[in-house]
Amino acid sequence: MDIRQILIDLITVNLSIKVYFAGLRITFEKAITMILRFFLLDINYEVTDGRPEVRLWGVSEDNRRVLVIDRSLKPYFYLLLDGNRRPEDVLEGIKRRAVEASLSLDMEARIEEKRYFGKPVKVLKVFLKNPNLMANYASLLSKEDGIGECLEEDIRYSSRYLIDYCLNPCGWLEVEAKPLGHKEGIRVDEVFEAESPPRMIEVHKEPSLRILAFSIVCYSETGSPNPTKDPVIVISVKTSDGSIRQFSAFDRDDGKVLEDFISLVHEFDPDIIVGYGCNRRDWPYLLDRCHTLGMRLSVDRIGSEPHGSLYGHISVTGRANLDLFDFAEDIPEVKVKTLDNIAEYLGILKPQKRTVLEEVDIPELWKKSSGRQVILRWSLENAEAILGIFEALRDFAFQLSNLVGLPLDQVGAAAMGFRVESHLIRQAYKFGELIPRRVEKPYVPYQGAVVLEPKKGIHENVAVLDFKALYPSLMVAFNISPDTYLEPDEPEPPQGVYVAPEVGHRFLKEPDGFYRRALKSLMEAREILRKRLEGLSKNSYEYRLLDARQKAIKTVTNACYGYAGWVGARWYVKPVAEAVTAWGRATILDALKEAKNLGLEVFYSDTDSLFVENDAGKIEILSKHMQEKLGLTLKPDEIYVRILFTEAKKRYAGLLQDGRLDIVGLEVARGDWTEAARKVQEGVLEIILKERSPKKAVEYVRSFLKDLFMGKVSYKDLILWKTITKDLREYKVRAPHVEAAKKLIERGWKLSLGDKVGYVITSKPGSLYDKAEPYILASLKDVDLRYYAERQIIPATLRVLEQFGVKEEDLMVSGTSCLKDRVPSGQTTLF
């Protein structure tokens, strides 16, 4: 890019700014306005003197931190007219009310036509100055006769701004803006005032962002640290420029540690701050600790402190604060979502090279200087792993944020339902569809998908056919949408309707519903991306970007059906979800019938898949049939050389052509079974599927059990992990993991909803819940090996071996229950 191009891009006629570029300083005497291009990172708004200003934080094309202030958008909401009075009269009525309440100067209103659940409606669009007063105005004015309900007064002003101007975070914006230079208390290179609303532009350039990854260590004699008394002993930081910094309370108080950290944040001035568990742990602790010490945790760009925001995350104004733990939720392969497990899964940490410290180990280590070195090293590795995970996930996170329109720091914290909704809101706006309020509705279950009984046993050469994007395709095909749904009492319109099988719900054939339009555009966009990916080098920035985007599109597309059936959704309409599954059942049943007609043997089927004998000719015919009849793509996905079905649905294991095992639903795939049971079951499956030798599998299990009883198994392989899903007092039964959780809390540990409790079964007497101990409070010598043999190893392996005639007794070795009458409980040393 040459200088002239830059000037053309940057400057329109009347500028009065200094442009620094490549060491050149150019001054334009009469210049006022320029064109600024920047990457949008964060957005918030402030109300000053009763007027809102939107603040767009970003990084400019020439790599400067910028804040763009825009006051152009007037806040507004809608009042739905119920048709009892003439709209003009109602408009007069609310104007009178405004005068009476002395609101008139701040307010204006007009009549508009919109659509609400597809029906044309007349609304009053009410503008006001202060967006924080929207709810007040709405409730005052909706008392007027002729007003049904108020709408969109629950849309936050900063979201409103992005929606109405069609702007998406994590993308490039162009704006005509007036430079204001520096502004007191705002930590950016330059502040601008927008002259007109910004617009999105296509720039295939990676913004040059500064990332800061951090991790803290707190000191606590027992249990979880308490910020009012326990110090922050180490803060480790790794930044995207490759440098590392550590602050520790070696021989000083932790106020200095916090001070140093705050200074570093100012000095490095990150655009993105990343942590692991920082929303729930690090930030609240640092905040409390600072306040205890009479300090302020000033790390943002306006001299304020991190604060709680929507979706329960912590917001740092002007920067994006990301908690990678939120993104770990989207990696189902990792069952216990510790930093180490996620980093290891992503190939960032080498498992062997790392000493895994537990919080309980800290006090002991801190007492010795060699121990302190261990802590420092561990903490630094944490910060490095966090930066590594961020790098691995950043493209996806950026693209998801850009696609659904939620700012980067919110998109990770927002549950899938809110991500989908954010995207739908943007689509609805473009179609003139009003955004319904979130209302509490009763939960009424409805029928879902078809799952067939599998044909138990081993089968050779099995193909899995599945329908590509079945539910989204059906929603598009039959125009299933909240705005096309016809209530039972409504007469059929001339353009005709699609009628869902079984349930009879009707949907207009025309016009396109907004789900149809949204899904079509998502699916088409993904296809275009996939085509473009084919011609790109996998290492290029563009490839990474587009690949991340197509993945983001896929997750949003697939979640649309779930969203439709979610009672919390703004557009929840049960018949919409119910119709999708009904058409889904009809589709798969038709495919099954057709397979039967063709004489194609079916071994199993679940929702949108058929497991059939791998007969290419018949599969081709079946596939063609479905394509022609319904326009749906049914094609082979996986081919199993050999597959084993247990008697249960949703649980099977197959040998793939490349020699890998695909284990579905069985204990191997479950995080609430011990690693020991999972390893042995996997071993058994490998022997059965590859060597077809139940005898060898039995020997394998027996030898494992012998090792177990000789204490040759690792303690950590015996831990059971289960999630605390509600307040401990709400549990109706004394479940082992709940009892273990209570013991942790007794010892001063903090546990919250969603935490996983790791516990072991000890040889204490009583029920299982009496025997459960948090694993950090017990050791290998305490565990009840017989429990592990009888309730973990044997059931998990028998699940597979049972169908080969193997009995429990065949697996038992001395020390297990077959000898319990002869061997006293606890005696485990016969080998």
Add this chain to the structure above:
DNA sequence: GCGACGAACTTACCC
């Protein structure tokens, strides 16, 4: 009063 049995509770998976 006691044990067998099944319902209820609970979690995590599949698609």
Add this chain to the structure above:
DNA sequence: ACGGGTAAGTTCGTCGCG
């Protein structure tokens, strides 16, 4: 705080027994 369908382990109440 995204849907329904499903398996499976543990707890706990109930029923029948004499």
